[in-house]
Amino acid sequence: MADIIKLLPDHVANQIAAGEVVQRPSSVVKELLENAIDAGATEIQLIVKGGGKTLIQIVDNGKGMSGTDARLSFERHATSKIQKAEDLFNLHTKGFRGEALASIAAIAHVEMLTRTEEDEIGTRIKIEGSKVVAQEVVVAPKGTSMLVKNLFFNIPARRNFLKSDQVEFRHITDEFHRISLAHPQVAFNFYNNGSDVFQLPANDFRKRIVQIFGRKTDEKLVPVNEETHVVKISGYIQKPEFAKKSRGEQFFFANNRFIKSPYLHHAILGAFEGLIRPGTHPGYFLNLEVDPGTIDINIHPTKTEVKFDDEHTLYAMLKSTVKHSLGQFNVIPAIDFNQDQNLDTPYSYKNKEVGIPQVVVDSSFNPFEAVKTTKGNSTSNYMKSKVDGWESLYSGIQMAVDTKGHSHVEFESEVVNSSIFDDGKEIIDHTTTxxxxxxxxxxxxxxxxxxxxxxxxxxxxxxxxxxxxxxxxxxxxxxxxxxxxxxxxxxxxxxxxxxxxxxxxxxxxxxxxxxxxxxxxxxxxxxxxxxxxxxxxxxxxxxxxxxxxxxxxxxxxxxxxxxxxxxxxxxxxxxxxxxxxxxxxxxxxxxxxxxxxxxxxxxxxxxxxxxxxxxx
Known part of the structure; x- marks a missing residue:
């Protein structure tokens, strides 16, 4: 019997791997932005056209690569982040598998331009569907520029599953929000179809939130800070009155990496219990710093789903920390029965004796008596000079008074909502009950x-x-x-x-x-x-x-x-x-x-x- 098991060609294996790593244009944006941050970039530009299907370009001022490294970076599982299996449990970088560039190059036209600070000239590499088309020495600025064109050009079925340009752009914007929030110390510029979308200078975490979500977000934020031997929690939550029906402004970051955790999200909902309306969701921007050895981020290709060693302790600490912040900043209404009333005394009256207030009444004052005061030869009179004709104010008004002298009282019936139909046509079928x-x-x-x-x-x-x-x-x-x-x-x-x-x-x-x-x-x-x-x-x-x-x-x-x-x-x-x-x-x-x-x-x-x- 002939052997039937064969090794797949590299370009086919890369396309299969691309199915996990690159699901849509936003996946490419995520991988390339993370590579730029790992390269130590302080300024990153993101340029998108056609919802990312036509063009995705990311330019950074990081350390760059030599000609050999640039060529090797497109090979499968080629990485500078880990050397041995134990390094997987002590990760401090974003990407570590070495499969992102190989997967992207398998399904798109890719052009890389890179130069290190030590080199005088840089390297340009062009790849189309895993095939290296050109590699040449060129003049280039320090850093790396990645150009990705015609995504899924060789897999029409995958390209047909992409949504409209507006929808894909929305997904790219979500990824941009996540990475720019995780790294406020990095300046980001985002361009879509030639127009500016975001210009984010390097800043602190709170200002970065305000830059992305608008100036009015600043008044909604409540700081959260707690440091224990298990986890360090920092960031901001939004006040309960600003809870929304949408789940847009909810961000968890573990060791500067965006994560999704329904379990920890439930802890936040528990802290807000009784403070927000049913069906609404609180906003939060929380950073969790834990020992890299206590978190496993290698359980999903997108690295957004993670596993903590001690989730129960983390859950309890997160819930109590958020509750403490809500109470500390008087977001939760409370009554303090042990408050010292001396604290309510103004400082200027601190050493003064308490005096009984005196009420002085002029017993000779008569408002119906004409009183003349000489002040600039003017005379004031409390009484009106003429009150004739007051009966005409009540002409045409009939008051029904009962024998006891009280007006009749009418009670309103139960309020019935009949305003849902505005048209007043009489269409009632009197035979219908x-x-x-x-x-x-x-x-x-x-x-x-x-x-x-x-x-x-x-x-x-x-x-x-x-x-x-x-x-x-x-x-x-x-x-x-x-x-x-x-x-x-x-x-x-x-x-x-x-x-x-x-x-x-x-x-x-x-x-x-x-x-x-x-x-x-x-x-x-x-x-x-x-x-x-x-x-x-x-x-x-x-x-x-x-x-x-x-x-x-x-x-x-x-x-x-x-x-x-x-x-x-x-x-x-x-x-x-x-x-x-x-x-x-x-x-x-x-x-x-x-x-x-x-x-x-x-x-x-x-x-x-x-x-x-x-x-x-």
């Missing part, structure tokens, strides 16, 4: 029995189809605000709003100035209350961050779903008879009546036979 059950269901009769309708899901379906129609025909009605609303968002959230701004305008939102610091709202759809605009925008941003739709149809669909979910009547709201009938009629006028926009059942039918079987 409806009533509300548990402020959750609407029950109406049909020929064969009755229908039990979930009022929230039914209203979601009605609003969803209305919003989709408005987006399609672009004839939405909006109400202008008397005073424009200024809403503050981070740079990443502003970019998301810029993407969906056109679709928001088609449903009735009117935008004013949109800057990197905030958004001005001039008008809102008819059904939207002014006080709910901030919540609606946060919900929209949260949904778009999680789903990340690419084409315009997906954006319109998600926008309609989010608005329908936010503006629909909720369980617990009372509807009057007109609103109940209107909701039933509008529901059965929809194209799809059985399912809500989120594919949940809207109503159930109970026939007369079903009822009769209950009495057998």
């Amino acid at each position: 409806t009533f509300q059950l548990r402020k959750k269901y609407i029950i109406t009769t049909i020929k064969s029995g009755m229908v039990v309708i979930n009022q929230s899901r039914a209203h979601q379906r009605v609003l969803y189809e209305n919003f989709l129609k408005n987006i399609t025909i672009k004839e939405a009605v909006s109400q202008q605000l008397l005073f424009p609303l200024m809403l503050s968002f981070s740079t990443n959230e502003i970019n998301i709003l810029q993407e969906i701004k056109d679709n928001l305008c088609t449903v009735g939102f009117v935008f004013g100035e949109v800057s990197q610091e905030g958004v001005e709202i001039l008008g809102v759809p008819v059904l939207v209350v002014e006080s709910e605009v901030q919540m609606i925008m946060e919900q929209l941003i949260s949904d778009f961050q999680q789903e990340i739709p690419g084409d315009s149809f997906s954006q319109s669909d998600m926008l309609a779903k989010t608005l329908a979910k936010t503006l629909s009547v909720k369980t617990g709201e009372t509807l009057d008879e007109f609103s109940q009938v209107k909701l039933v009629n509008d529901l059965f006028a929809c194209k799809e009546t059985t399912l809500s926009p989120f594919n949940k059942k809207v109503y159930v039918t109970i026939t007369e036979n079903d009822i009769e079987r209950k009495f057998i």
